[in-house]
Amino acid sequence: MEKTQSQVATGAAVHLTGLHKRYGDVRAVDGVDLTIAPGEIVALLGPNGAGKSTTVDMILGLTTPDQGEVTVFGSTPEKAVAHGAIGAMLQGGSLLDDTTVGEMVTMVASLHREPMPVADALRRAGIEDLAGRRPNKLSGGQRQRVRFAIALVSDPDLLVLDEPTAAMDVGTRREFWKSMYEYTASGRTVLFATHYLEEAEEFADRVILMRAGRIVADGSVAEVRALAGGRTIRAVVPGATEPVIAALPAVTGLDFRDGRVAVSSSDSDVTLRALLARCPGAHDIEITSIGLEGAFLTLTADEKESESVR
């Protein structure tokens, strides 16, 4: 606890400024600025090749940026790692099949200066009963939990999880996030990359959307949704024509089929009032908010289009 307090005082948990990294001709990370406050739970989203893993590797000090600066709790990633302030579940990281789960976690704990008791790490990861097993006898989800225990055992202030719930079924994923929540209740910072939008929606305070090495959206789940065009209005509008609907205020897109209209709007109140004023016969009106998935698709698709225009 004492450790956390002093590190909170130094300001941001993670601070990235002007981060660039290229591999040959590929700009894996192309100008990322990001500040994560202590205690935040941040989801990092993006299609494959968006630069998520490269960004994560730079935060962990496994990769050096070409340009820009990374600080973790006010110091370099290497120093933060040496102090046991960062715990990470790496993507595709393997386990040692010639040791038991308990031995492996004990071994990693022995390398850290102030680890938590191994039994605690196993319990928090929900694998106490697997301590005597070898990793090659475990299911994919159980192996992920072992990686989680390894990430936890240094009692880190920042947890970085790259696709933590890959290979887990829905039930195991819930369990996993439950144990995550218990851990972060004490003010730990979490950054996780994921493909599961519902996880970001459900567990993150903040969502960062990356595409082509840049951050294209950053905010609360609600803010990111709004950024992508907010809500969709569906209604049956007798006699309406496409130009009439398209001319309504705040419309960002529309789909017209057999007199039934689906209008995407950045301000559904304004659009709806105008719609009712112009077409009083509109009925069966439904308003739905666009999910994070919709936002995700809209934002990443927009980028693609503007790029092809260039």
Add this chain to the structure above:
Amino acid sequence: MSTTYVRMEIFRTFRNTRFVLFAIAFPVLLFLLQATVFVNTDAADHAQVAAVLMVNMMAFGTISGAMSVGGRLAFERAAGWQRQLRLTPLSGPGYLAGKAISGMLVTLPPLLLVPLVAVLFQGVRVDAAGWLHIVLGIWLGAIPFVLLGLLLGQFGTADSMQPVNMVVTMGMGFLGGLWIPIESMPGWLHTVSQAMPSYWLIQIARPVVTSDLTTGFGTAAGVLAIFGLVFGVAMIRRYRKDSARV
């Protein structure tokens, strides 16, 4: 680095049955085979011949044990475990030192078992100073082989390391005078054998058991030191390049 870490490294090695068979049982059995089947056990100089064979097999077992660290290193590198360890306070030198220490410790069983069998079943007798020279000499002489194992482990994959280690160990065994005693080598092979570090490992201990075909302890130690230096520098350079934060 921590003692728990090093202890775990050693446990892991001894759990590997292939290792136990190849590095421990194999040299002991091969020694018994050579000392009872290929030489005349009734001859007056049998104990002396057996002592030479004992040194050869001690060296062979030590080399197999020392080189086995390469296989584990290759596996951990390929599996991403090295990356995971880089997220702990364990430094690169600490990681390599841990592997090297465990490599040195796993050479001990063949180094002690072969002479035990030689004394109990083949009548080999050496005085205390002689034993100290043989055992300590071969043990310290294992350093270049541990470094070679760590070097090779950084090139191979987990799958390729087994055959690579086998070929290198057997090559040094056949050509370096471990499996074919240098006494029975044709002249040209004896010349070739001197290019092998394994040849010089035998020469470390050989003066204690025979005066035949010896090069002297100082020369052998010097040549092994040079091999150790070359392997060590190459290993560290390779590790730096491999783990560079690209």
